Amino acid sequence: MSLRAGVLTIALSILLTYRAFAQSSSPSPNEGAELAQLYNQGMAEFAAGDYAKAAADLEAMVNKAEFTPQLEPAFYTIGSAYFNAGNYTKAVAAFKTYQSKFPNGAHAAEVAFGMAQANLLGKNYADAASQFAALEKDPRLREQALFFGATASKEAGKIDNAISTLQKLVGGELGSAFSVRGAMMLAQLYSQKGESTKVISLIGKLHSRIALVDDIVGLNSTTVELGDDLFKKKSYADALECYRAAYPREEIIKMQTERIAAMQKKLDDNLNVARSDPSQFAALAAENNQLKIDIVRTQKALEEFAKLPSITPAIYIRLARCFYEVDKKWESALVYQELVDRFEKIPEREPALFGLLVSLAEINQAKKAEDRCEQYLREFKTGPNADTVGYMLGVVALQANDPRAAETYFGRMLETQGKSSYRDQMRYLLGNAKFMAGKWDEAVAEYKKYLSEFPNGQSVEDVNYRLALTKVFSGKYQDALNALNDYLKKYPHGQYVSDAKYRIAVCKYAASLYDEVIKDCKDWEREFTGNKQLGEVLALLADSYAATDRDTEAVDLYVRSYKTAATDEVMNYSLFAASKILQKRGEWDKVAALFNDFIAEKPESPSVISALYWIGKAKAHDGKIDEANKICADTIKKYIDDPKREAVELLLTQTAQLCVKKKKPVEGDERSTTTPEVDPGAELDQLLGNTEQDQSPTSKARVLFAKAELARLRKQPAEEEKNIAKLAEFKPDDLSPMLLGRAGDYLLGQKKFDQAAKFYQQLLDDYPKSDNLDFAYNGLGEIALQKNDLRSALRYFNDGTEKIAAQQKLKELTLGKAKVLLATERLDEAKKVFEQVASVREWRGEATAFSVYSLGEIEAKRQHWAEANAYFQRVYVGYQKFLPWVAKSYIRSGECFEKLNKQQEAANTYRELLRNEKLAGFAEAAEARKKLEALGQQG
Amino acid sequence: MGSQRLPLQFCVVVLLLLGKIDMFGQSVLLKTGQKVESQGLRRDGDLIMAKVQVGTGSGEVGYHVAQIAKIEFPEPAAMKTANDSLGRGDAEKALGEINSVLGYYDQFKDVPGSWWAQAALVKVSALAAMQRQPEAEVIAKEIQKSVTDPEIARAAQLRLVGALIRRNDFDKAVAICDDAIKNSKDETTLANAWTAKGDALLAQKNADDALMAYLHVPVFYYEEKQFMPTALLGSARAYRRLDDVDHAKKTLNELIASFPQSAEAAAAQTELKKL
Structure with a gap:
């Protein structure tokens, strides 16, 4: 604080003092004039800013003059002059002199404050602190006294004292600029002491009273620094709050500009008031001086700040890092993304892009992570994280179960990043990628390259084991046995010992060495008690017993297996393997007991509904139809609302089957012969009746399905279609997977492609x-094919046959693929697939007729007329049941003959078509007549 | 009386106070540059009747709406209280508070400076929060027809996105959101746009992009409390679709704790039971 304010008040008293000197009886007129001159000189020097001279002259004057109360302003000015000259020691002495001479002087308060300030600036912190503490009682000076007192304590290293002083200043609402400055200091002190909650609270308070903050640039900077401090101390959530409180550049400039304008306005208003009321001049002048200083300071800070680039990237990168550390990876990715996409040329771009791809990988956004990895490698080929990104590109692809892409990436990185620190890992993972893709020979080659390049690499044991495994999976069991035994010799305590011994047993099973397998599995169980692979080993053991017709032992082992299985896959395998044996032996009561035990053991398992289905089936087998029906109906009612429970449809079908099944009369029950047969439809309604009244659309849809099944079993196709058609009126959201497939198929059949697509897509x-799921791939593939979007069609059919284990629609998917290949003139591939379809015995029927016909079309496209004709003839000779294809085949066969210049044979073929009464209504019959006419013959 | 009775230059003192004057302290700025301090305003057909001091008494002066550049209405206190109520999730209270504002400003809907559009937007938000979509849409359309401020027009358009989503018109819904995101500088509008975009994407089962859209609100627009419940509920649903049950639960619990009065909190309670 400047004490220049003293200048103006003293100026008014110059005349008074002169008069005093003039009136004093002690000095001679000459001495009086000299003293007055000294006084005026001193005051003028003070006004001119020559404080040292002013102090010297005024001191000389007071030393010469006889003491009078009128000299009060002079004594005050001496202290002020020394203060302004930066001579704090003398300022303190001068102020003490003043206090001793004028204990109740007009400037007593200013002198006390000035002395405290001088002690503070002169680093006499203890004196300063105690003096400021004394000034706290003065309401005019309280806030300043608290602020500067805390400053003194802080500078003296007495942080707790500083804190308690500042708490008095900022404890309530922040109502002034000093309280705001005090709050900022207190926040910094709390941060030093690690009291982050209090820091955050103060930051919040400051931002809520932003209107009082003159130095917004400074506040923003302090806020960010506090955030950085908290981040270093790992208080990430608190650091986040600080960063969030920081203002963007545009807002800072706007607010600071407004603040400066407000200060300027205050200054102008003060001048206006002072002009109209001179008595306030002195006080307002003091305030104005301070305002001028503050305006200059904040203007300068603003100008410097405005030259800087946007601080948003700096804040965003901090935000992103905080989000990442508090496990909000999506939020982290979002902020990094915003940073990368909005700001092209910023220093933070490289770390932001790297942070983005890491976050995306962590949240399993594999495709986006891959794209960003590629972007990084384009923009920062030699960047600090290029090696890591190259490695991550492949890892992310593996994570996304895309071994082909992983292969490509790792291969590329190994070529382009020769000195990468991840070379070892990449070579190993490249082998793994090929392993995952089932490319055994290539995987072996990569693993051998690894061993040659990295004989002491971190993955040597893994590689050696995987080399053995490739032999197991490629069916080279003898080689596998040798390799596995080699592994065990080399790594007797290796991490894969238990798995290796299990695989050895698998190889022996493949060689039908069942007794050895049994011994090995028993040894394994003894050696590896509690190992999580026990379920698999027990399943293998059970398989061996079953293979040697020791069914009782096999069943017991299967039961043990499912109970200890670590995966649902093994659990289901063993459970249903046990069931199959019991079914084969006709022990249906044991089948029911098996599944009842399973339900008791694993009540939350998704296989529970299937288990109930089998219990019902077992009861039905034993003639306990009503009991079976009750089990089915009760289970259905429990799960009918949940579209995710797919096995409900199985139960609905079973219920329909049980309703259709005639009930055996109970022996000895005379009534059974006279009891009228219950209508299956009525029985189904009764069983599911309450369920239908349920408001859930899922339940209603499932009841319709049950009715459709009943109609199917009763060979009532119209009724079946009627109920399925109603399914198609439901919203896809309400239907279970099977019903989505059925509804989609119905709509597809009606050529309502867009509606059907919604069900399949759901x-x-x-x-x-x-x-x-195969319903969806097939349906969408067919729709794409109908719309001539051949690329999409092929993708769906390929995915349906390669990515999933299609069961119900495998034939259609395969045929669909063949159709697309034919339509796109990929004749060799199309031929292969049509031949495949035609060769599958289980698919014999129209699919075969169509396939053979298509094979003819392929040959015809190649103008191999004889070969084509052979296929067409096969169709109309061997597949007479499938009239549309028969009719087409006749025509195409005739055309082939014509191409071979065998007109008579062609005519005979057309006539043969016309002789077939079943083909009379087909368009091909009219076509045959035209063809005959063109040949100059009659039909 | 008023300008239809006397030419404009004579529209100084016309008659003694008649009719109800509801509010006071507004300045009427005419297109001529003249500023008229009024103690109250009322609407009379195409005229805005301003109560003015005339000597020791008062009179009314009428100005045609076309002559008025702007009326400087003070911001109604109920605007803030209604927005605060919305921010707390108390839509019903917000509706009651804003209806009083609309009750007055309805008569000044077409007058520049009127708070009608802003108040109507608050009402639309309140009705939407109370699941009274059809009423919200009627008002949103009215706002679009009545305003020239592009920010308010955008805000009103965004209120219609919900209806477009229900009609499966996702492309149009997303286009409206993207336009607002690209062109708006108003944080409330931006928060609204991102939330609506999240809704549109989630309806199309695009959970990844929907989640990123929703998260814009808690990450960048966390001061826009009125959109937080929707953003949090949407995020939780997106997490669920992505099989991230842990984050879904955390988000639902955060919603219930932070906005217990909101309709979304009630939905969150139900959804938690399913997880």
Whole structure:
């Protein structure tokens, strides 16, 4: 604080003092004039800013003059002059003199404050602190006294004292500029002491009273620094709050400009008031001086700040790092993304892009992570993280279960990043990628390269084991046995010993060495007690017993296996393997007991509904139809609302089957012969009746399905179609996977492609692991084919046959693929697939007729007329049941003959078509007549 | 009386106070540059009747709406209280508070400086929060027809996105959101746009992009409390679709704790039970 304010008040008293000197009886007129001159000189020097001279002259004057109360301003000015000259020691002495001479002087308060300030600036912190403490009682000076007192304590290293002083200043609402400055200091002190909650609270308070903050640039900077401090101390959530409180550049400039304008306005208003009321001049002049200083300071800070680039990237990168550390990876990715996409040329771009791809990988956004990895390698080929990114590119692809892409990436990185520190890992993972893709020979080659390049690499044991495994998976069991035994010799305590011994048993099983397998599995269980692979080993053991017709032992082992299985896959395998044996032996009561035990053991398992289905089936087998029906109906009612429970449809079908099944009369029950047969439809309604009244659309849809199944079993196709058609009126959201597939198929059959697509898409999106997923791939493929979007069609058909284990629609998917290949003139591939379809015995029927016909079309496209004709003839000779294809084949066969210049044979073929009464209504019959006419013959 | 009775230059003192004057302290700025301090205003057909001091008494002066550049209405206190109520999730209270504002400003809907559009937007938000979509849409359309400020027009358009989503018109819904995101500088509008975009993407089962859209609100626009419940609920649903049950639960619990009165909190309670 400047004490220049003293200048103006003293100026008014110059005349008074002169008069005093003039009136004093002690000095001679000459001495009086000299003293007055000294006084005036001193005051003028003070006004001119020559404080040292002013102090010297005024001191000389007071030393010469006889003491009078009128000299009060002079004594005050001496202290002020020394203060302004930066001579704090003398300022303190001068102020003490004043206090001793004028204990109740007009400037007593200013002198006390000035002395405290001088002690503070002169680093006499203890004196300063105690003097400021005394000034706290003065309401005019309280806030300043608290602020500067705290400053003194802080500078003296007495942080707790500083804190308690500042708490008095900022404890309530922040109502002034000093309280705001005090709050900023207190926040810094709290941060030093690690009291982050208090820091955050103060930051919040400051921002809520932003209107009082003159130095917004400074506040913003302090806020960010506090955030950085908290980040270093790992208080990430608190650091986040600080960063969030920071203002963007545009807002800072706007607010600071407004603040400066407000200060300027205050200054102008003060001048206006002072002009109209001179008595306030002195006080307002003091305030104005301070305002001028503050305006200059904040203007300068603003100008410097405005030259800087946007601080948003700096804040955003901090935000992103905080979000990452508090496990909000999506939020982290979002901020990094915003940074990368909005700001092209910033220093933070490289770390932001790297942070983005790491976050994306962590949140399993594999495709986006890959794209950003590629972007990084384009923009920062030699960047500090280029090696890591190159490695991550492949890792992310593996994570996304895309071994082909992983292969490509790792291969590329190994070529382009020769000195990467991840070379070892990449070579190993490249082998793994090929392993995952089932490319055994290539995987072996990569693993051998690894061993040659990195004989002491970190993955040597893994590689050696995987080399053995490739032999197991490629069916080279003898080689596998040798390799596995080699592994065990080399790594007797290796991490894969238990798995290796299990695989050895698998190899022996493949060689039908069942007794050895049994011994090995028993040894394994003894050696590896509690190992999580026990379920698999027990399943293998059970398989061996079953293979040697020791069914009782096999069943017991299967039961042990499912109970200890670590995966659902093994659990289900063993459970249903046990069931199959019991079914084969006709021990249906044991089948029921098996599944009842399973339900008791694993009540939350998704296989529970299937288990109930089998219990019902077992009861039905034993003639306990009503009991079976009750089990089915009760289970259905429990799960009918949940579209995710796919096995409900199985139960609905079973219920329909049980309703259709005639009930055996009970022996000895005379009534049974006279009891009228219950209508299956009525019985189904009764069993599901309450369920239908349920408001849930899912339940209603499932009841319709049950009715459709009943109609199918009763060979009532019209009734079946009627109920399925009603399914198609439901919203896809309400249907289970099977019903989505059925509704989609119905709409597809009606050529309502867009509606059908919605059902299939829902199935694809919501049930990616459903057993009915093949309906979706097939349906969408067919729709794409109908719309001539051959690329999409092929993608769907390929995915349906390669990515999933299609069961119900495998034939259609394969045929669909063949159709697309034919349509796109990929004749060799199309031929292969049509031949495949035609060769599958289980698919014999129209699919075969169509396939053979298509094979003819392929040959015809190649103008191999004889070969084509052979296929067409096969169709109309061997597949007479499938009239549309028969009719077409006749025509095409005739055309082939014509191409071979065998007109008579062609005519005979056309006539043969016309002789077939079943083909009379087909368009091909009219076509045959035209062809005959063109040949100059009659039909 | 008023300008239809006397030419404009004579529209100084016309008659003694008649009719109800509801508010006071507004300045009427005419297109001529003249500023008229009024003690109250009322609407009379195409005229705005201003109560003015005339000597020791008062009179009314009428100005045609076309002559008025702007009326400087003070911001109604209920605007802030209604927005605060919305921010707390108390839509019903917000509706009651804003209806009183609309009750007055309805008569000045077409007058520049009127708070009608802003108040109507608050009402639309309140009705939407109370699941009274059809009423919200009617008002949103009215706002679009009545305003020239592009920010308010955008805000009103965004209120219609919900209806477009229900009609499966996702492309149009997303286009409106993207336009607002690209062109708006108003944080409330931006928070609204991102939330609406999240809704549109989630309806199309695009959970990844929907989640990123929703998260814009808690990450960049966390001061826009009225959109936080929707953004949090949407995020939780997106997490669920992505099989991230842990984050779904955390988000739902955060919603219930932070906005217990909101309709979204009630939905969150139900959804938590399913997880």
